[in-house]
Amino acid sequence: MDLGNLQRGYIDYISALFHEGFLDSQFTQLQQLQDESNPEFVLEVATLFFEDSEKLLNELSRTLDQQAVDFKKVDAHVHQLKGSSSSIGAQRVKNVCIAFRDICEETNKEGCLQQVKQEFYLVKSKLETLFRLERQILAAGGSIPIMW
Amino acid sequence: MANSMLLALLVEDNAIARVVVSKLMVEQGMALEEAENGKAAVESVKGGKSYDLILMDREMPVMDGHEATKQLRLLGVKAPIVALSADTQQCHKDLFLQAGADEFIEKPLTKDKLAQILTKYGLRRGP
Numbered sequence: 001m002d003l004g005n006l007q008r009g010y011i012d013y014i015s016a017l018f019h020e021g022f023l024d025s026q027f028t029q030l031q032q033l034q035d036e037s038n039p040e041f042v043l044e045v046a047t048l049f050f051e052d053s054e055k056l057l058n059e060l061s062r063t064l065d066q067q068a069v070d071f072k073k074v075d076a077h078v079h080q081l082k083g084s085s086s087s088i089g090a091q092r093v094k095n096v097c098i099a100f101r102d103i104c105e106e107t108n109k110e111g112c113l114q115q116v117k118q119e120f121y122l123v124k125s126k127l128e129t130l131f132r133l134e135r136q137i138l139a140a141g142g143s144i145p146i147m148w
Numbered sequence: 149m150a151n152s153m154l155l156a157l158l159v160e161d162n163a164i165a166r167v168v169v170s171k172l173m174v175e176q177g178m179a180l181e182e183a184e185n186g187k188a189a190v191e192s193v194k195g196g197k198s199y200d201l202i203l204m205d206r207e208m209p210v211m212d213g214h215e216a217t218k219q220l221r222l223l224g225v226k227a228p229i230v231a232l233s234a235d236t237q238q239c240h241k242d243l244f245l246q247a248g249a250d251e252f253i254e255k256p257l258t259k260d261k262l263a264q265i266l267t268k269y270g271l272r273r274g275p
Binding site: 026030052080 | 161162163164165167168171172175207209234255256258259
């Protein structure tokens with residue numbers, strides 16, 4: 001695929017991520033912070049988010065599996081995930097975390113967990129695709145289109 | 149580089165938030181120290197540390213932002229304390245201001261919001 005098509009594909013893909021609510025303006029903030037002194041800043045933060053979130057989701061599952069569920073622990077884990085997703089601009093993950101804390105009844109925590117997991121793995125997959133597109137553009141000798 | 153960089157303290161329990169704010173601060177030419185909760189912030193000051201600006205998260209384990217703000221003011225900290233929280237309910241804002249915070253900013257902290265804070269408190273270095 002030629003460079004022009006790759007770049008157009010990138011623009012369409014990232015535009016859709018914003019339009020569908022996967023990403024919000026905080027992601028743009030991260031992109032604006034990326035510069036020559038730290039050319040992989042967004043990737044680094046995203047990688048940290050992926051690793052941190054998987055640990056939190058595993059902890060959440062373990063906590064909810066206990067016979068006597070420690071709901072304070074559940075709330076603490078969801079609070080962390082809400083903070084992380086907000087910091088990276090993963091809007092849909094942030095929103096399901098807010099719902100988890102505010103709306104989900106105690107008997108429905110497992111259902112809420114599944115929603116959080118679903119949104120997390122969705123945005124992870126989409127960001128991984130985005131970073132793959134960026135690598136393809138750079139490998140073709142081009143530059144990543146700036147969206148702001 | 150200036151001989152004495154301005155020093156801020158970020159009190160925030162979320163690791164990813166700390167990474168992002170740290171980058172924002174570096175971009176603005178400020179040095180930054182981090183504390184993972186309110187108690188660590190208070191201990192820093194008790195240990196003799198002095199800051200030009202304190203960014204204080206609200207909800208943290210061990211000691212939350214309200215309590216940490218109160219204790220820092222009791223210790224005689226005069227630096228601006230800017231509360232950061234995603235929760236913008238008036239009651240939380242009021243509690244923070246009563247505890248001694250100078251203002252309340254909605255998270256996440258952005259480049260523009262940080263620039264406004266630094267300008268407001270006279271913490272921007274020259275171009």
